[in-house]
Amino acid sequence: xxxxxxxxxxxxxxxxxxxxxxxxxxxxxxxxxxxxxxxxxxxxxxxxxxxxxxxxxxxxxxxxxxxxxxxxxxxxxxxxxxxxxxxxxxxxxxxxxxxxxxxxxxxxxxxxxxxxxxxxxxxxxxxxxxxxxxxxxxxxxxxxxxxxxxxxxxxxxxxxxxxxxxxxxxxxxxxxxxxxxxxxxxxxxxxxxxxxxxxxxxxxxxxxxxxxxxxxxxxxxxxxxxxxxxxxxxxxxxxxxxxxxxxxxxxxxxxxxxxxxxxxxxxxxxxxxxxxxxxxxxxxxxxxxxxxxxxxxxxxxxxxxxxxxxxxxxx
Amino acid sequence: xxxxxxxxxxxxxxxxxxxxxxxxxxxxxxxxxxxxxxxxxxxxxxxxxxxxxxxxxxxxxxxxxxxxxxxxxxxxxxxxxxxxxxxxxxxxxxxxxxxxxxxxxxxxxxxxxxxxxxxxxxxxxxxxxxxxxxxxxxxxxxxxxxxxxxxxxxxxxxxxxxxxxxxxxxxxxxxxxxxxxxxxxxxxxxxxxxxxxxxxxxxxxxxxxxxxxxxxxxxxxxxxxxxxxxxxxxxxxxxxxxxxxxxxxxxxxxxxxxxxxxxxxxxxxxxxxxxxxxxxxxxxxxxxxxxxxxxx
Amino acid sequence: xxxxxxxxxxxxxxxxxxxxxxxxxxxxxxxxxxxxxxxxxxxxxxxxxxxxxxxxxxxxxxxxxxxxxxxxxxxxxxxxxxxxxxxxxxxxxxxxxxxxxxxxxxxxxxxxxxxxxxxxxxxxxxxxxxxxxxxxxxxxxxxxxxxxxxxxxxxxxxxxxxxxxxxxxxxxxxxxxxxxxxxxxxxxxxxxxxxxxxxxxxxxxxxxxxxxxxxxxxxxxxxxxxxxxxxxxxxxxxxxxxxxxxxxxxxxxxxxxxxxx
Numbered sequence: 001x002x003x004x005x006x007x008x009x010x011x012x013x014x015x016x017x018x019x020x021x022x023x024x025x026x027x028x029x030x031x032x033x034x035x036x037x038x039x040x041x042x043x044x045x046x047x048x049x050x051x052x053x054x055x056x057x058x059x060x061x062x063x064x065x066x067x068x069x070x071x072x073x074x075x076x077x078x079x080x081x082x083x084x085x086x087x088x089x090x091x092x093x094x095x096x097x098x099x100x101x102x103x104x105x106x107x108x109x110x111x112x113x114x115x116x117x118x119x120x121x122x123x124x125x126x127x128x129x130x131x132x133x134x135x136x137x138x139x140x141x142x143x144x145x146x147x148x149x150x151x152x153x154x155x156x157x158x159x160x161x162x163x164x165x166x167x168x169x170x171x172x173x174x175x176x177x178x179x180x181x182x183x184x185x186x187x188x189x190x191x192x193x194x195x196x197x198x199x200x201x202x203x204x205x206x207x208x209x210x211x212x213x214x215x216x217x218x219x220x221x222x223x224x225x226x227x228x229x230x231x232x233x234x235x236x237x238x239x240x241x242x243x244x245x246x247x248x249x250x251x252x253x254x255x256x257x258x259x260x261x262x263x264x265x266x267x268x269x270x271x272x273x274x275x276x277x278x279x280x281x282x283x284x285x286x287x288x289x290x291x292x293x294x295x296x297x298x299x300x301x302x303x304x305x306x307x308x309x310x311x312x313x314x315x
Numbered sequence: 316x317x318x319x320x321x322x323x324x325x326x327x328x329x330x331x332x333x334x335x336x337x338x339x340x341x342x343x344x345x346x347x348x349x350x351x352x353x354x355x356x357x358x359x360x361x362x363x364x365x366x367x368x369x370x371x372x373x374x375x376x377x378x379x380x381x382x383x384x385x386x387x388x389x390x391x392x393x394x395x396x397x398x399x400x401x402x403x404x405x406x407x408x409x410x411x412x413x414x415x416x417x418x419x420x421x422x423x424x425x426x427x428x429x430x431x432x433x434x435x436x437x438x439x440x441x442x443x444x445x446x447x448x449x450x451x452x453x454x455x456x457x458x459x460x461x462x463x464x465x466x467x468x469x470x471x472x473x474x475x476x477x478x479x480x481x482x483x484x485x486x487x488x489x490x491x492x493x494x495x496x497x498x499x500x501x502x503x504x505x506x507x508x509x510x511x512x513x514x515x516x517x518x519x520x521x522x523x524x525x526x527x528x529x530x531x532x533x534x535x536x537x538x539x540x541x542x543x544x545x546x547x548x549x550x551x552x553x554x555x556x557x558x559x560x561x562x563x564x565x566x567x568x569x570x571x572x573x574x575x576x577x578x579x580x581x582x583x584x585x586x587x588x589x590x591x592x593x594x595x596x597x598x599x600x601x602x603x604x605x606x607x608x609x610x611x
Numbered sequence: 612x613x614x615x616x617x618x619x620x621x622x623x624x625x626x627x628x629x630x631x632x633x634x635x636x637x638x639x640x641x642x643x644x645x646x647x648x649x650x651x652x653x654x655x656x657x658x659x660x661x662x663x664x665x666x667x668x669x670x671x672x673x674x675x676x677x678x679x680x681x682x683x684x685x686x687x688x689x690x691x692x693x694x695x696x697x698x699x700x701x702x703x704x705x706x707x708x709x710x711x712x713x714x715x716x717x718x719x720x721x722x723x724x725x726x727x728x729x730x731x732x733x734x735x736x737x738x739x740x741x742x743x744x745x746x747x748x749x750x751x752x753x754x755x756x757x758x759x760x761x762x763x764x765x766x767x768x769x770x771x772x773x774x775x776x777x778x779x780x781x782x783x784x785x786x787x788x789x790x791x792x793x794x795x796x797x798x799x800x801x802x803x804x805x806x807x808x809x810x811x812x813x814x815x816x817x818x819x820x821x822x823x824x825x826x827x828x829x830x831x832x833x834x835x836x837x838x839x840x841x842x843x844x845x846x847x848x849x850x851x852x853x854x855x856x857x858x859x860x861x862x863x864x865x866x867x868x869x870x871x872x
Binding site for chain 1: 345350351399408410412414416419420421423424425427428431432539542543546582584585587588595598599602
Binding site: 479482483485486488489490492493494495496497498499500501551 | 683698716
């Protein structure tokens, strides 16, 4: 029975983490999947959201800026707004760059953001991070706190999914896919392509900020390592590619599925003795990379391929 | 003034030489295979570890072992290309770049698995600098790095301008379509590109390790400045990459010089941001780079 | 014996069919010109020789050898050289290196051939170490042709060699084409400047909508009433028109390139 209860709690944590990652994959999907914007700086927006929400909601501390004691929902909204503003600034500068350049530029921005959080010790407590971040429902008895946390995350994902599907089928979404398919003719049709792209980038960045904020509250702790590109950027790419770039359902499925694989393999490797456990942790990263390769080579459309809107709809 | 040279300019030139070597490979793959190779940093790392292992086995100087490491890394690069990049020859750049993400993770995890994540050093302890004219401090390793980098860049220049395959590489960087119509064996050129890129990456990795230490993240940590060097120099322009590397390396070091008052102009913690700022400026105002490279 | 023959070729890019059955041939020593209105498939017909499009039917024969759908890098090795209308030089390679690249598939000593090329195109001698991209339009065309001639091809394919050139250079290019031909190389050429091209051609083909419309000797086509109405108009006006039209897309492409940055 105890074991079953353990599995249950573990399942909840998978759903919660997977759900938070789904916010990132949905955000990336609107940028890369719908609009073709190659944002390799997911970690940057993620970490901005995490810090903003953490600092606004924590009690006063000598170690970092704080003491605002905002309620969690308000600080999450602020996290989204700040990420969106940074996303807007980034997009204004780099939106017209070709895909690879955009990837390099956004990777660099994420790195600068990470450096800022690490170096501005007065604001963020530097490398030691911000702790005692409030968590939703943390005063409820177990397992209700975990259940409610997972429920909140999944409810947010569901709302995002609903809104994104509405957006995708709206005239706005159709213009977006027209831009991705044929930028030249969209321009010729008088669409302000750059402005629409900036919009998509900003919306995606806000969702990544939201994901970051949720992660900070869930873990109750945030430090600059959260901006590690492996887990905060490249893993998100793998999730989206596995799930199906351009498909919102695929983005959610990819996030939960890949997080489950990522997490389950950790259980396996941690059972190995000593040094082997540490080393086999690297094997997980290898498998993630290999999985990305296999998907790209054999199943480039992912598990749930994009359902393309009829091109006649886009006019 | 002499402190400026000893502690800022010379380290800047050393760092710049390393970036320059790394950027040669980036700019060649960008120009010829048309994608930004995010796995290039891991190639540098792998080059350093291969050399370190051979040092353990033979006890020889890293500079002697560098050519062997170059050959080994070139074999790795050509093999990796056949398995992981060749299927994407006709794919859009986005797909190939994502594929290079996957490869980056794979190579890095192999390195971490094989050598562990802790720092290693080529030469234990601190080297005593050689003092010239009573004031000019030059560490022997710095002299070695700078001269070797100059020699290597000379070799790259010779290969690109005086050999049939080197000229074909430049031709394909100019126009892959015309290269094909001209009968140039594009797959052979691609192999040559990987070989040259891997050899210079090995050198960059070994010199970086020689200058500081060996770690599994060392290559990724200099990936951004290396990209910046390639972009600043102009994509597809190996000489631009060399100049861009030096420019970025020197600016990074000089950014923390106390130009105004006694405090560093920029906190050294932000050094890595400098290369990025230069790159963004170039992308906005002169996207073809300082040496009129290709704009995609 | 025929050097090159297209036999009822159909095909296009991907699914779209552009050529609906084209037949033409080039005999030894001939200059053959393809003319026709825009979109008639002139350049496409030429590209079909070079394995640059998907042939659905018909055959391409080179010296009695079937080269249908052979990829370009192999067609070159069989002795066919093709000078595309645009992007026909390596702009960052020097003039000399461009010529050397032309001989890429040759493994023998081609220094003699290099001298020949400089003799055919004397203006290139003093520009030999300059990046080819810095040359004027006419000189670039010379580099492109010289590069193709390095292989001493069995046949030379030229796609609108006079496009975008000033009238002075245009005349020069047509003269060079004739010189090359007189030195023994058969030439198949697509041209917008129908009058001048037919003037130097042994024979001409007129394509309309991806099909053969007319073929005859250059002289007879020039005299043909239908041809005159379609392409020659009144004197040199159409030539100027096409020249203007040719420069425009380039300028547009340039502008687009800039805005992308």
